[in-house]
Amino acid sequence: MKTRILSRHCIARLSLILFFGSLTQFCNVSYGQAFPSRPVKIIIPYPPGGSAEVQARIVGQKLSEIWGQPVIIDYKPGAGTTIGANYVASAAPDGYTLYLAGTSHAVSGALYKNLNYDVVKSFSPISLIATSPFLVVTPIGKPFNSVKDLVDAAKANPGEITYASSGSGTGPHLSGELFRSQAGINVIHIPYKGTSPALTALVGGQVDFMIADIAASSLIKGGKLKVLALTTGKRSPQFEGVPTLAESGYPNLSITNWSGILAPANTPTAIINKINADIVSALSDPDIRNRYRNQDLESVSSSPKYFSDFIASESQKYSKAIKDAGIIVD
Numbered sequence: 001m002k003t004r005i006l007s008r009h010c011i012a013r014l015s016l017i018l019f020f021g022s023l024t025q026f027c028n029v030s031y032g033q034a035f036p037s038r039p040v041k042i043i044i045p046y047p048p049g050g051s052a053e054v055q056a057r058i059v060g061q062k063l064s065e066i067w068g069q070p071v072i073i074d075y076k077p078g079a080g081t082t083i084g085a086n087y088v089a090s091a092a093p094d095g096y097t098l099y100l101a102g103t104s105h106a107v108s109g110a111l112y113k114n115l116n117y118d119v120v121k122s123f124s125p126i127s128l129i130a131t132s133p134f135l136v137v138t139p140i141g142k143p144f145n146s147v148k149d150l151v152d153a154a155k156a157n158p159g160e161i162t163y164a165s166s167g168s169g170t171g172p173h174l175s176g177e178l179f180r181s182q183a184g185i186n187v188i189h190i191p192y193k194g195t196s197p198a199l200t201a202l203v204g205g206q207v208d209f210m211i212a213d214i215a216a217s218s219l220i221k222g223g224k225l226k227v228l229a230l231t232t233g234k235r236s237p238q239f240e241g242v243p244t245l246a247e248s249g250y251p252n253l254s255i256t257n258w259s260g261i262l263a264p265a266n267t268p269t270a271i272i273n274k275i276n277a278d279i280v281s282a283l284s285d286p287d288i289r290n291r292y293r294n295q296d297l298e299s300v301s302s303s304p305k306y307f308s309d310f311i312a313s314e315s316q317k318y319s320k321a322i323k324d325a326g327i328i329v330d
Contacts, residue, residue, distance in 0.1 A: 019143045024109035035095055035271050039070040045125055047077045050195035051215040054132050055259050056100045058291050062282035080169020082108050089117035093264040095271040102259045103171035106314035110322045115286045119315055124267045125307035127279045128260040130297045134231040135174050138218050139202060139207040147228060147229050147248035150209060161187045164198040164210040174254050175211035175231055182250050183327035204213025213257050217296045231255040238296040260307055
């Protein structure tokens with residue numbers, strides 16, 4: 001057996017490879033240890049108010065305590081959440097600009113064909129933070145006391161029943177369109193610039209119903225809205241006695257509203273892992289969990305890998321649903 005002796009040139013090259021490999025590993029660790037050294041922004045793709053802001057503020061306040069740095073909530077609303085998403089996708093991948101993504105993020109990739117970013121490839125997922133049902137709600141003054149009442153009225157008056165959403169391409173819009181498709185009804189979509197103005201219009205009776213996020217909960221408890229059904233596959237202890245859409249005659253219609261934190265693609269792994277660990281720590285705090293629960297939200301964390309696979313799965317699911325329903329953004 002022959003022994004091969006490396007030349008000085010090969011030894012030098014090998015030394016450089018080992019050196020730079022060690023340097024890269026050292027830099028990644030250093031990034032994680034030093035982060036953050038200045039304020040961090042969480043971008044919300046909606047106007048102020050609504051469930052998204054509440055979720056970001058709860059986890060942001062705890063992260064600020066952990067980091068010893070301010071966590072700033074910044075608003076980039078419009079275009080079905082795509083303005084905010086595009087802003088973050090184009091930001092420096094250094095962990096200082098984060099994105100509160102939700103169901104609408106997975107939806108937008110299927111609805112809009114000319115996005116400047118990819119809903120999966122343009123981001124580095126960090127962790128889920130919360131889940132909740134969408135709620136089929138209607139004003140107290142409307143004569144609908146069940147999903148059947150609503151569907152019967154829509155069939156008797158085609159093109160006259162209206163539903164609100166927080167904007168074209170958002171989760172509430174998609175939910176409304178899927179409901180319209182499966183119920184076989186002709187209802188008119190009225191998009192608003194955010195959850196708060198949509199709920200204001202709903203309470204005022206300007207629209208007939210909405211498939212709203214959990215921001216509608218206080219209005220339900222305050223006696224201004226009626227909840228007819230939940231969009232999730234099972235009932236929620238926060239809404240005792242309220243049936244699901246599946247129980248209301250639509251077994252194939254199940255949508256869970258979720259939210260999580262993303263960073264721009266190519267953010268260093270050490271920073272992603274650092275933020276993930278701190279989010280997991282924040283969400284394990286009993287006070288934080290109770291604050292989410294008081295907002296009718298279920299706090300939930302995940303690994304970056306799980307969240308990445310989850311977004312890809314959600315994107316594929318909604319792409320098929322949109323195609324099957326023939327949904328077109330108006």
